[in-house]
Amino acid sequence: MSFAIETFPSNPGPAGPHKLGAKLWAPMWAMAALAFTAGTIVAAVRSGNISGGGAEATIQAQAHLVAAFNFTGFATLFAAISFAIARILGVFRSGGAEVQIAAGADIHLLKMPKSAKAFIGLMAVAMMTILVAVVVHFALAAGTASGSVSVADSESAAIVLEGVRRFGVAIYLMAIALGLGNITTVLRFQAARLSEI
């Protein structure tokens, strides 16, 4: 099997995306926790409004808020997962170099594969897709509550945004599959490199 490799004179340490992953997974997780808490509270209030016969515009506005909060949660939670995967890839890179140094061998590391670049690119696209939908949801919630957007228009927009949000989630899952696939590639490379030393 052949791998595209780079040779280094010393341990290059984790690359930029790996360092970012190590720093950002926890804040992203915390943001997701806050967003889902807010979404669940608004959902309970909305459910109460429906059973209490609340105003249609208010109920519709709250539907936008629930979607906005929960999908802020999903966007940041998937980001946390992606960053945790990047952190693992950083551990392999840095640890692999350290082992080769200790064994007195040249430091050969795997060049960032195309699938890793696609992982980062798709993650960014997914994040933007969901966040654009979230921003529009917040705007529609304000517009519907104030009466500047009709309930019918608000419902139509919600249906389109639902499709956009879900598509964003599908892109995120694709990115995560690619990111995990990179771990497999790194494992195969390390197994091959170790047997060369």
Next chain:
Amino acid sequence: MASIMHPTVRPVAQDAAGTTRPQQVGLALAVLGLGMAVVTLVANITAGGDPSVRVSTLPWSFGLTTTAFGTLKLGIGVVLYGILLNLWLRVDSIKTTLGRLVRVEHTVIQSGRIRTAHGLIEVGDGVPSDLPIHKMAKKLWSPMLAMGYMAVIVGFFISLSWASGGGVTASAWTQGIQFLGEGFLLSGISFILGTILWAIRTGGGEVQKGLGVAVKTLRMPVTAKLFVALMAAGLMASVVQFVLYLALAGGAAANNAAWFAFLGPLRELSLALILGGITFALVAIGTALTVQFDRVVELLKTGK
């Protein structure tokens, strides 16, 4: 059939040629799922602009979207299985290489615990035994993935009945069973991650034991404990939302709309809990690998 329901969690060396297959199959499933999501995006854009098609379009669009997510998650599960197989090949490689390179200094092994920057390390002379979560994870990951995907597919067919006028009953069944399936699929993924943590722990122990040096193993970190707790909470919430949807389908509620309005976010929260646990599992894997790399370097430098 048995090999599909209970695939090996530990390959033998001659299986090496087949270890890229899960990655390829998993990514193909993910692409298929993404393709389904494109179809549902177009369906929702069409329904958003034309109220006359909403009743017949949105139910199957919901069913197909959840099937798309289920297919993507199944793909992720298969890719993770590939990671598990490749981890063992790496263990075999490390065994051979360290056996060649390490000049072992035979000293009396003193059992105990060491505190490090990465957590508490257990020192002993044998391969660490499996923790209960490892035993459960090894047994349950494949049945959970299979049951989850089946539930999602069944839900998709019910969504077709919902689209052709199935009403509240079909709506409640579709949502309830599909999100129970999603919960099972994410739990299956969580169990494979648990199996990967087992492989790192056991493989690391075997390498050290084989060399005749002290076996240093990371004690279960806080992130791993949070992973288990969140996964259990999320799985329970998935079951609860399913039961409540069944109650709605049976006509138990006086105000269906209010219940549907709450159950939608609840089922999303149930998945979020499991996803939150998955994040911690990945972090725990990163920490366990860091400890292993440090140990390999220590062995190469000191021989003990």
